[in-house]
Structures are given as structure tokens and as C-alpha cells.
Amino acid sequence: MDMPVFRLYDTLSRTVKTLVTLEPNHLRFYSCGPTVYSYAHIGNFRTFLEKLIADGHAYETPTGVYFDTTTFARRGALSGNTDADSLRVAVRDVVVDDNKKSPADFALWKKDEKHLMQWYSPWGWGFPGWHIECSVMAMQYLGETIDLHGGGEDLVFPHHECEMAQSESRTGHSFCEHWVHTKFLQFEGEKMSKSKGTFFTARELIDDKGVHPLALRYALMSVPYSKPANFTMDLLRDSTSKIDRYAECVRVVNEALAKGAAGEDAVGEDLDRLYQETLAAMCEDLNTSVALAKALEGTSVIFRETALFSGASASSSQKFLLKINELLGIVPMDEDTTEPGRDDSEIDGLVKERDAAKANKDFARADAIRAELGQRGIELRDTPEGTVWRRKSAEI
RNA sequence: GGCGACGUGCCCAAGUGGUUAAGGGAGAGGCCUGCAAAGCCUUCAUGCAGCGGUUCGAAUCCGCUCGUCGCCUCCA
Numbered sequence: 001m002d003m004p005v006f007r008l009y010d011t012l013s014r015t016v017k018t019l020v021t022l023e024p025n026h027l028r029f030y031s032c033g034p035t036v037y038s039y040a041h042i043g044n045f046r047t048f049l050e051k052l053i054a055d056g057h058a059y060e061t062p063t064g065v066y067f068d069t070t071t072f073a074r075r076g077a078l079s080g081n082t083d084a085d086s087l088r089v090a091v092r093d094v095v096v097d098d099n100k101k102s103p104a105d106f107a108l109w110k111k112d113e114k115h116l117m118q119w120y121s122p123w124g125w126g127f128p129g130w131h132i133e134c135s136v137m138a139m140q141y142l143g144e145t146i147d148l149h150g151g152g153e154d155l156v157f158p159h160h161e162c163e164m165a166q167s168e169s170r171t172g173h174s175f176c177e178h179w180v181h182t183k184f185l186q187f188e189g190e191k192m193s194k195s196k197g198t199f200f201t202a203r204e205l206i207d208d209k210g211v212h213p214l215a216l217r218y219a220l221m222s223v224p225y226s227k228p229a230n231f232t233m234d235l236l237r238d239s240t241s242k243i244d245r246y247a248e249c250v251r252v253v254n255e256a257l258a259k260g261a262a263g264e265d266a267v268g269e270d271l272d273r274l275y276q277e278t279l280a281a282m283c284e285d286l287n288t289s290v291a292l293a294k295a296l297e298g299t300s301v302i303f304r305e306t307a308l309f310s311g312a313s314a315s316s317s318q319k320f321l322l323k324i325n326e327l328l329g330i331v332p333m334d335e336d337t338t339e340p341g342r343d344d345s346e347i348d349g350l351v352k353e354r355d356a357a358k359a360n361k362d363f364a365r366a367d368a369i370r371a372e373l374g375q376r377g378i379e380l381r382d383t384p385e386g387t388v389w390r391r392k393s394a395e396i
Numbered sequence: 397g398g399c400g401a402c403g404u405g406c407c408c409a410a411g412u413g414g415u416u417a418a419g420g421g422a423g424a425g426g427c428c429u430g431c432a433a434a435g436c437c438u439u440c441a442u443g444c445a446g447c448g449g450u451u452c453g454a455a456u457c458c459g460c461u462c463g464u465c466g467c468c469u470c471c472a
Binding site: 011032063064066067069076079080081082083103104105106107110112129130131133152153154155156157158159161162183184186189191222223226227228229230232234235237238241242244245248252281287289290292293294296297300303304306307358361363366367370379380381382383388 | 398399400401402407408409410411418419420421422429430431432433434435436437464465466467468469470471472
């Protein structure tokens with residue numbers, strides 16, 4: 001089966017286009033966001049700015065060094081903000097500096113001897129402008145032209161716009177071939193905000209609230225990166241039930257694999273098709289909604305077959321689950337229900353006692369045991385192969 | 397005010413010109429079960445924010461209106 005072409009929306013050309021790398025099998029990808037603490041680049045910043053000034057793209061004033069936006073023909077290409085005057089009537093006041101040639105010119109170096117950040121430069125003590133760091137580091141580590149540049153939608157303007165202006169003015173050629181931006185996540189229909197308590201870290205959700213890590217991943221994937229998503233507790237609960245479904249699917253497949261019943265492979269063809277459709281969805285601008293839907297249809301194909309599961313069918317099913325997990329990372333393949341240091345013999349004993357009660361038709365006793373285990377977060381399932389139990393997912 | 401994105405059933409969400417508008421959740425009915433759980437089956441939008449327009453044909457293209465979200469050049 002041919003590998004589909006990977007296509008991705010490009011903010012600059014405003015189209016979904018194939019991601020073509022400069023070098024085969026080598027992606028030069030810069031993403032803004034993570035704050036990495038490593039060697040400083042002050043020297044590189046200074047060199048970069050000296051070149052821009054020498055080429056007439058930047059100028060010095062008493063307050064700093066500014067980029068001359070009139071020298072960059074492609075200004076506004078990313079964001080559509082081409083009219084500097086319209087920015088002047090912005091809701092938020094633009095700081096007007098009489099020293100600047102144009103209000104649209106942005107800072108490359110700020111002179112400020114009282115600022116927390118202090119470095120020496122040919123223009124005096126101060127600190128570099130925000131945008132310069134990404135331009136310089138991208139060039140240092142990835143080269144003058146990179147394949148892919150990403151970040152949140154809030155960075156399109158001014159940050160990425162300014163980066164592009166600086167880098168292309170510095171090198172004289174294209175800075176980046178493909179721009180991707182993720183939309184923001186809302187929480188329960190509102191802007192995420194620390195002060196409103198609508199802001200969670202992954203760690204808080206997983207460690208404090210007991211959210212299954214895969215459920216969190218599933219929830220975040222349920223809406224493609226290219227659309228604003230509303231993150232809700234309902235969504236997290238839905239996602240948890242999907243992960244539970246996958247876990248059950250894995251259990252059923254493993255059981256059938258162990259039995260290895262004779263028979264034809266009744267599911268391989270359907271599962272191959274669904275996997276291809278899942279992959280195709282991911283390749284078309286990372287359409288995770290469709291990918292998750294197609295993958296989930298695969299679990300239905302598997303569950304439908306379980307009554308007469310052959311070893312061959314189980315094997316195809318396992319392959320499907322492994323490949324889906326490789327692609328989407330949502331299948332709890334080897335869920336370990338036993339926890340180190342926890343003794344499950346009491347639970348096993350109660351389950352045995354209930355089985356005996358059931359055999360004696362003492363259903364009152366059997367139900368009482370089931371209720372008690374339920375209180376302790378244990379869920380029972382009577383299957384043709386006997387009673388299995390599992391720890392229930394945390395209530396969210 | 398400018399720029400950008402978005403509005404599809406009770407909820408999430410796919411679909412971007414052409415047979416019956418994916419998929420999931422919830423709800424309803426059924427199978428299985430001692431009863432459950434899990435799973436399976438059936439059912440669930442003559443309509444895609446509203447109003448116009450283009451077209452043989454539009455959720456999909458164009459215009460306007462309403463609503464939501466993001467950004468607006470010295471926070472990073």
C-alpha cells in the first residue's frame with residue numbers, strides 16, 4: 001500500500017499543501033513555545049543586528065535599534081496586517097515612539113540600563129527584542145531556510161511576521177517554506193485563565209484528578225489542531241470511555257490469541273481498509289477527528305467478530321491495534337492493572353467467593369460482593385471464560 | 397477600527413459543488429446475562445446561525461447581518 005502524501009495547511013499561502021522538505025527524510029522544524037535554557041545567543045544577536053543595520057534594514061535611535069518595515073516588501077504577508085495606520089487605532093494603545101520612522105517598526109534591541117536583563121552591545125547596555133531570538137536560533141541550528149515553522153495562532157502577528165521580516169532581510173531569501181499554527185483551546189466555553197481557575201496542567205489532570213493520560217491525549221486530539229476546541233470535563237469523560245473501550249478490545253484480542261482457535265481471518269481486510277483511512281486522515285492536514293473515528297470503527301469490527309474469534313482474526317486485530325497505537329498513541333496495549341506493592345489476593349478471594357455463591361444460586365450474596373467491590377472501585381464482568389475484574393477509571 | 401479563524405442533531409464532531417449529511421456520546425427499543433457490566437443490533441438532522449445571490453444542482457461558492465474566538469509591532 002502506498003504511503004499517502006502528507007499535506008498540511010500553510011498560513012502563508014493559505015492553502016493545504018504538501019510538506020516538501022529541502023532534504024529528503026530530513027525535516028527542519030522550528031516551533032516557538034518551549035522555553036529552553038541553554039547557551040545564550042547574545043553574540044549571535046549582535047552579529048545579526050550589525051548585518052541588518054549595515055544593509056539598511058535597521059536603524060539606531062536613542063532608545064534602541066528598530067527594524068525598518070518599509071524595507072521589507074512582504075510585510076503583512078502572514079497575518080494580512082499590511083496597513084500600519086489601522087494598527088494605530090487599535091483597542092490597545094500602540095506605544096508611539098517619536099524616534100521611530102514608522103509606528104510599525106519593531107524593536108530589535110532595547111537600550112535600558114535599569115532593566116533586569118543587561119547585556120553589552122555596540123548600542124549600549126540593554127536587551128534584545130523578542131522576535132530576534134527565534135530568527136537567530138533557527139538560523140544557527142537549522143540553516144537560513146527551514147521547512148516548517150510552528151506555534152500558537154497568537155504568534156502569527158506580530159512574532160512570526162517580524163521573524164520572517166528579519167530573517168529574509170538578513171539572508172535575502174525565503175526563511176520558511178511552511179507555516180503551521182494551532183488554534184487555542186477553550187475550557188468549558190471560556191478562555192483559559194489561571195485567575196478564573198480554568199487552567200490546568202497535564203500533570204494536575206493526571207496526578208490530582210486521576211485522568212488517564214491516554215484519555216487526555218484522546219480529548220486533545222478529538223478536534224483537529226486547525227480548529228478552536230472547547231475542552232470540557234464531558235469531553236474528558238467521553239475520551240476516558242474510549243480508552244476503556246480500547247482496553248477491553250485489547251483484552252478480548254489477547255484472550256483469543258491465547259486460545260488460538262482454528263478458522264479463517266474474518267477481519268483483516270476490513271481492518272486494513274480502516275487503517276489506511278485512518279492514516280489518510282492524518283496525512284490530510286492532521287485530521288484527527290476523522291482518524292479517531294476510523295480507528296474506533298476498527299474496534300467495532302473486532303468486537304463484532306469476538307463470538308467466533310479465530311486465532312487468525314485475533315492476530316489481524318492485534319496488528320491493527322498496534323499500528324493504530326503507533327500512529328495515534330491511544331491504545332492501552334499493555335495496561336498493567338496490578339500495582340506494585342498492592343495485594344490483590346483479597347479481591348481475587350472475594351471474586352472466587354462470589355463465583356461460588358453464583359454457582360449455588362445465592363444471588364443475594366453474589367450481588368452483595370459485587371456491590372462491595374464496586375464501592376472499592378472494582379468492576380466485575382462475567383464472561384464465558386469466567387469472571388474478570390478491573391479497576392474502574394477515575395470519576396472526573 | 398483593522399487582520400485572521402469559526403458557527404452542522406440534545407452534546408462533541410466529519411463533510412468545502414452532485415446518489416440516502418461520516419463517526420462518537422446521551423436518549424429510546426432489542427439481543428446476551430440469574431440480574432448487571434462489557435459487547436452487539438435497531439432507532440435518532442427533508443436539514444447545516446439568519447437573509448439574499450450564483451448554479452441544472454450549495455452545508456459546501458459570493459454578499460450582507462448576527463454570534464463566538466484569536467491577534468493588533470518595547471510581556472515572551
